[in-house]
Amino acid sequence: MGVDEQWAQWNGRRGCVPAWHPVGVVVEVDGPVVRRHYGTHGTVEHAPLAQGTDLGVLVSRQQEAFAKRGEPVEWKVYAHDSTDLGPALMAAGFTAGWERSVLIASTLPGVGREDVPEPREGVHDLYRVRGQAARTWAVAVGSPGPHATPYAEMIADGSSDEGDVMIEVLLEDGVVTAVGWAHGDEQPFTLVGGLTSDDEDFVRTCTDRWRHQSRLGCPLLAEAHGSLRERLLEAGFREATTVRSYHWNPPLTPEPNRPAQFLDWLHDDGPLWDRFYADFDFKPSTTHRPAITEPSPSAVWDLHSHHRLVPDLPAELDAIVRRGLLTATEPGEFVYWLDWQHDGYRYDPRRVGIPGRPPIPGLGTYPDGDYHLHLTHDMRLGTFGHPWEQTLTVWGTPLLSAVEAELTDLLGDPVRCRD
Template identity: 30%
Template sequence: MTDLDAGLLRTAYDSQLRARPPEPVPPGVTVDRDGPLLRIQGLDRGGFLTYRDLGGLTGAALDGLIARQRDHFAALGLPVEWKLHGHDEPADLADRLVAAGFAPEERETVVVGPVASLAATLPAPPEGVRLREVTDRADLDRIAELKVWVWNNDGNGGSDGSGDNDDSGGADGSWLADGLERELAAGAALDQPPLTIVVAETDDELVSAGWVRFVTGTRFATLWGGSTLSHWRRRGIYRALLAYRARLAEARGFSLLQVDASEQSRPILQRLGFVEVTTTTPYVYTPKP
């Protein structure tokens, strides 16, 4: 269990993790601002909008800001995600997004946990499964194929392996492999690269995969991925990946882990000492063909 204070953690999350560009910015990725919004393009399938707060914008000014993002990405023929948090203001922001053509996707819970207690657990996958850090494109392609299969066949991946902050599925996962490859390339020259990818595998198949991003200048490492093949769930693989990445974070001097948890992974994480600090809902605008 943990005595972490949810209010203090939310303040730290808001100030340290929100409205941050990737560091370093991968090749092919653009980052710009429109007022309080940080607009990121080229990191995955479309665009991503994030912010610390909206600076008190309401009414017509807020509608104008929303419409500009929609129109910007519509002109490019790309979808865009507006990441709405449960404590964001104004209270009618969700309604204004919907009115502008954004559609809500599945809500997740932002949880934060202590590195130290999680890193004290020995990463112990079941017999026949090993954990391995990867960087090669062939492994990234395997991860993308795993994600697509899990999401298309099992929804979000089940209870022990639905995942961390999730780059979800679709018909083609090449965008995920492309994005991870660009991130790895951007950090390759640094003494401490900001991304580490870990797979759980047998001699015959890739079982699960997760990655950890180390956020420079903060207390946070953030966890992503975690989807696990259905016949390997509830055997401790997700927890083993979690412990492995917690140990990486501890070695780098980070004290907190953050996850956008699905309803399947949230109970697992809370039992391991993670604390709920807010919720997050992707509102996505998809241009018409």
Template identity: 35%
Template structure:
């Protein structure tokens, strides 16, 4: 290893290796120098130096048991610097080695810029083009991370030719370090790495531009990285193990924006509740069985009263959701979220994601079949709960917290409330 490569490995080893990723919708656990990342569909193990671990078989056994409990296949990243003890322990525990990849690190300043100006992946991209690019991504060689794992958590740049997107690079800033990661490229094109370096050079805040880039590659992808200024600092081999059974196909919590299900659900909500972004100031058509309360006492989402309200609604939704239900949180022209209520909340799980009311924007929370949910109207400063089963769970507690009911079934109940003095 050259002196430059050794210095870059030291930077990676001290800053990135064994670091818990900051990724929406996943759960991370530390076990000494080990980090387990649970995506709900699969898991990844990374670690710092394990030479001081006396009971390495016990650490591997605990890790396997944890992924088995969650029903997640797991990939354990083994570095060439780790020595044979870890490899032997993993093989004895039933892990199977995959294809080794080169771990490549570059100083961002050493990677050339590109005259080709890539576009952010999702902005204005028709669904047909998205699907075509997904197929291109699926055919790409295995690299640092699959795009399906972090699709909504990274920068995804597309290169275009003749008004069509033809290639992708997906990358992420490794928060709290001097690194950005090139998670993968679709083909061995220098422009893709140059575009990733240009993005890494962009500072989101003072002194936050990245100084280093890290990537993993094999085969024909390695020379293009080396030519772009990367150094091969180690070899990394994925060791894999899967528990019996079929893993989940989606995360417990996902973001949504241009996904077809997001748009379709929004259209159904707008049609049923007779509201659009342009007409939201006039409120929605509240359905039979709904109850609406004043929220004038809440000026900030961090208000303890707001948290109590959210806790009541979360308990009601948890009690009334059915197997297979998905809970959606929607805002006009903003990323939404979808939650599997049966897989969030409680020890070792992603926290319950619930938002019924915000003082500064309208927010929708609804099951996929629209049978129950909430609508927080920030202009009227009101909260509507609909769906007889949900109302039955929360009405008494919410009335105790919020006081007078404003409407039932969309009709005033005799209370008068106006803006102004």
């Protein structure tokens, strides 16, 4: 398939409602436009607009929607879009931003080279050098952009069930000095998020590895300008079109962070579990009970000791715990939902589960087949559901005070307590 056919395939999916979108993101459709609300910012996507579209009215509606949330917005305009769209955005108060080439590269046959164990030099998958995760974050987030997808945004997005997140790092004497990242979504492309170096060998090595690894034979798509554009062309990419960004900031101050987001294993989820193992002496087992050293103060309820029918026990538990967390946490504080051996999330209980906001992430409080936890980052309070003991542990004075009466009414007296 040539670059023109590949671009037509990409262009045909612009403005489609995504089958999957990141946790914490609200997707809204307004005629030909798809808005994504991240809380911290927003984006506008659409297919080429039909002739006769009232651009002034369309742009004004988007500004109203983002202004209500205080979200700065980015609107991408491609070279083949209406020539009137850019001027219409500028007339509405948008400012023109960067301009980049859109570049596409087909997959490469065969298998990419294997990583060596415990490498110290060259380009390698970050998962081979997990101890460099913090250094990788510092290099990627601190590098000058703008990148097509900022590293922190990609990590917060996570990946769809069909997607991939691929992170390559350049090691010099065992230390990360450059980072490249790419990610997939439901589109038939793997998207190059960013490269912190335009070194010819680094760019080619990263992109060749992605072209070998790209899921389901999907081509790579990149946005770049300047020397990085030249390096990508030398590495086998072909230019499909150009794109310019337009930006608008509403009067309200944007939120400092997303209302909910995915916990990346290397940067967030893994370190949190490590602390939980250590601080609570966690021993996951189908037979070891209790699985944690219960903190003080805490109380443990048997989820089925009441011997009476509760039509929707998981929903009842969720409602009680949600009310308790709203009472026990500080405004703006995040709650972390953990699921042993599975994806975890963090969320602001005051900014999720209400109209116009994203749903509460995760599978709830009831331990339906695995350990489920709600806890604050400092672990001073939380809940721990044991799937085989069929118990719910609650700890921390503020949370216990908020939920003890309701849980006792629902489940009976606690079976264990620590003052």
